[in-house]
Each structure stands twice: as C-alpha cells, then as structure tokens.
Amino acid sequence: MSTLHTINKSPFSHTTLTSCLQVCGQQDGILLLEDGVFGALQSAPCAEDMSDMIEKGIKVYALASDINARGLQEKIRKDIVVTDYNGFVQLSIEHNCVQSWY
Amino acid sequence: MIFSLAIYAAPYSSQANHSAYRFAYALLENGHTLYRVFFYHDAVHLASSLATPPQDEIHFTEEWQKLAQQHNIDLVVCIAAALKRGLLNQQEAQRYEKPAHNLAAGFDISGLGQLLDAAVTSDRLITFGG
Amino acid sequence: MTGTPSKKILFISRHAPYGSSLAKDALDAILAASAYEQNLSLLFMDDGVFQLLAHQSPDHIGQKSFAAILPVLPLYEINSIYVHYESLVKRQITINELVLDSVQIIDSKAVSGLLAQQDQLLSF
Numbered sequence: 001m002s003t004l005h006t007i008n009k010s011p012f013s014h015t016t017l018t019s020c021l022q023v024c025g026q027q028d029g030i031l032l033l034e035d036g037v038f039g040a041l042q043s044a045p046c047a048e049d050m051s052d053m054i055e056k057g058i059k060v061y062a063l064a065s066d067i068n069a070r071g072l073q074e075k076i077r078k079d080i081v082v083t084d085y086n087g088f089v090q091l092s093i094e095h096n097c098v099q100s101w102y
Numbered sequence: 103m104i105f106s107l108a109i110y111a112a113p114y115s116s117q118a119n120h121s122a123y124r125f126a127y128a129l130l131e132n133g134h135t136l137y138r139v140f141f142y143h144d145a146v147h148l149a150s151s152l153a154t155p156p157q158d159e160i161h162f163t164e165e166w167q168k169l170a171q172q173h174n175i176d177l178v179v180c181i182a183a184a185l186k187r188g189l190l191n192q193q194e195a196q197r198y199e200k201p202a203h204n205l206a207a208g209f210d211i212s213g214l215g216q217l218l219d220a221a222v223t224s225d226r227l228i229t230f231g232g
Numbered sequence: 233m234t235g236t237p238s239k240k241i242l243f244i245s246r247h248a249p250y251g252s253s254l255a256k257d258a259l260d261a262i263l264a265a266s267a268y269e270q271n272l273s274l275l276f277m278d279d280g281v282f283q284l285l286a287h288q289s290p291d292h293i294g295q296k297s298f299a300a301i302l303p304v305l306p307l308y309e310i311n312s313i314y315v316h317y318e319s320l321v322k323r324q325i326t327i328n329e330l331v332l333d334s335v336q337i338i339d340s341k342a343v344s345g346l347l348a349q350q351d352q353l354l355s356f
Contacts, residue, residue, distance in 0.1 A: 023340045097226075110356075143253065182260065214265070227354070229354065
C-alpha cells in the first residue's frame with residue numbers, strides 16, 4: 001500500500017520536506033501545496049534529495065494555483081508534475097493513505 | 103469514495119482552510135461523498151457566527167455552511183478545543199453561565215470520538231494543518 | 233462502529249511539546265480514540281521525540297507534563313508506540329533518556345513500511 005505525502009511548508013525555512021523525503025517509500029507520491037511549492041524550485045535546499053527520489057520512481061506534484069499565486073511558473077523543475085485540485089483528489093484515491101506534513 | 107477532512111488551522115492565519123475548501127469542492131464535483139469535516143485545534147474559530155471578514159474576502163464560515171447544506175456534510179467542532187477558545191453553542195453557554203453563544207448554524211460541537219469515527223467510516227481522511 | 237472490522241490507524245506526532253498545543257492535541261485524540269476498538273498505533277518523529285524526555289517540569293509554564301501523561305498510554309491499551317531513530321540521533325537523545333521503555337525504535341525505512349501498512353493516518 002502507498003502513501004500520498006502533502007507538504008505545505010517552504011524547505012528554505014522548514015525541515016518538513018527533508019523529513020518527508022527520509023521516509024518516503026518507492027510507491028509513494030508527494031504533493032507540494034501552499035508554501036510547499038517552493039520545494040519545486042531548482043534552488044530548493046533539498047533539490048538533490050528530490051532528484052534522487054524522482055530517479056527512484058517517486059512522482060512529485062505541485063499545485064498550479066499555489067505556483068501561479070507565488071509567480072513561480074518559470075522556475076519550477078521540469079521533472080515535477082504541475083496539477084490542480086482535481087488531480088489532488090485523484091492522487092488521494094490512487095494512494096491508500098494521505099500523510100500531511102505541516 | 104467517502105472522504106472526511108480534519109482541519110487544524112485557524113481561518114485567515116494560514117492557507118489551510120482555503121486549501122481544504124478547494125479540495126472539498128473538487129471531490130464533490132468529481133462525484134465523491136464528503137462525510138465529515140472535523141475542526142480541531144485553532145480551526146474551531148471557523149465556526150464562529152461572529153466572523154466578519156471584509157466583503158472582498160472569502161467568508162469561510164458561510165462557504166462551509168452552504169457546502170454542508172447542499173451536500174449533507176457533517177461539520178463538527180471539537181468541544182474541548184472550542185470551549186477553551188470561546189466557541190460555545192447555546193447549551194454550553196448555559197452550562198457555563200456565559201453571557202452569549204456564538205456557534206454558527208450548521209456546525210455541531212462534539213467530542214474527539216467524531217474524528218476517530220470519521221477515520222473509521224471514510225475511505226480517505228485528509229488533514230489540513232497550518 | 234460495532235460489527236465492522238477494525239482499521240489500522242496510525243497517529244503521527246511530529247511537533248515538540250509545549251510550544252504549540254499540537255503535541256497535546258495528538259495525545260488527546262489517541263486517548264479518545266482508544267475507546268473505539270480500532271487497531272491504533274502512535275509514531276513520534278521529528279520534534280515529536282522531545283515529548284518523550286523523562287525529566288520535564290512544565291509547572292511554571294502552566295502546562296501538564298508529557299512525561300506524566302505518556303506512561304498512561306498502555307493503560308488505554310495503546311501499546312504500539314514507535315519512535316523514529318534518525319529523529320533521536322539528530323537531536324542527540326539516547327534511549328535511556330526516554331520516559332517510556334516499551335517503545336519500538338525504528339529507522340526511516342521501517343517508518344516507510346509502517347505507513348504502508350495503515351488504513352488511515354492522523355497527522356499531528
């Protein structure tokens with residue numbers, strides 16, 4: 001069974017995303033929302049750990065409305081999937097549980 | 103699928119309530135059921151009948167009331183968290199001899215057992231913290 | 233809820249005690265949940281591991297001691313209590329400093345496996 005992890009804090013000021021990446025399983029998914037979308041930047045502190053996870057097959061998503069609100073459209077990593085709330089609902093169904101990191 | 107949401111953050115102080123509302127709206131649009139929204143920690147403030155945001159800002163209390171009425175959603179406020187923060191229904195206000203009650207219509211005050219019940223009854227429980 | 237099979241529900245407590253009430257809210261939630269005959273477990277992770285330190289005296293900050301509350305968990309039949317190993321190491325906390333001796337210390341890989349076994353996660 002797999003877990004969808006949601007992160008709403010910036011990795012520039014919180015260690016939440018780092019903690020999540022530590023315990024993420026290979027079947028899991030990660031959704032960045034609210035200030036968590038700063039984790040989708042190439043400049044994010046855990047960018048390399050994120051790359052490792054993506055290489056292992058973990059899918060990382062970020063909410064479009066939060067990216068656009070913060071003016072990050074041109075700065076988001078290409079290996080992250082930008083999605084919307086319909087996508088968020090779908091992800092919560094595809095995975096068995098949702099762990100909210102806040 | 104049957105969903106429940108647990109919200110722990112105060113309205114307006116963070117984005118959590120807006121994210122939860124957007125998620126609720128999307129799951130209902132996609133034909134799923136929202137069984138319960140459980141307001142705990144600072145989120146109990148959302149159930150105040152006295153909330154008066156500016157007219158050009160979202161009125162979370164009213165939006166949740168409308169959604170709950172349209173889709174028969176159980177809106178539950180944790181009694182322990184509510185009392186200590188000054189959110190009281192008429193019964194609790196009388197019990198504690200307070201001068202007023204302020205729980206908004208459409209919200210129920212109940213115990214933490216309702217959170218566990220939501221976890222047991224729902225296929226998915228999603229938490230929105232601040 | 234009688235008659236339905238019990239669910240595996242993991243409470244994840246990641247916040248330090250006292251600075252915010254989230255840690256206490258998590259404990260209150262799991263204690264309330266213990267009345268409902270579900271398969272409950274509790275994981276302490278990140279700053280949540282600070283809740284387990286033995287010598288806490290919060291009287292002067294007007295709060296109740298976690299070191300006094302946590303030992304009642306087994307009395308409520310909450311016996312599956314896990315502590316994240318890497319969170320302890322990062323904070324230089326040793327096992328003999330913990331107020332509970334009946335916990336299972338598990339590493340990140342095991343935490344990942346623990347999450348995968350659950351029917352619901354309650355995130356605190």
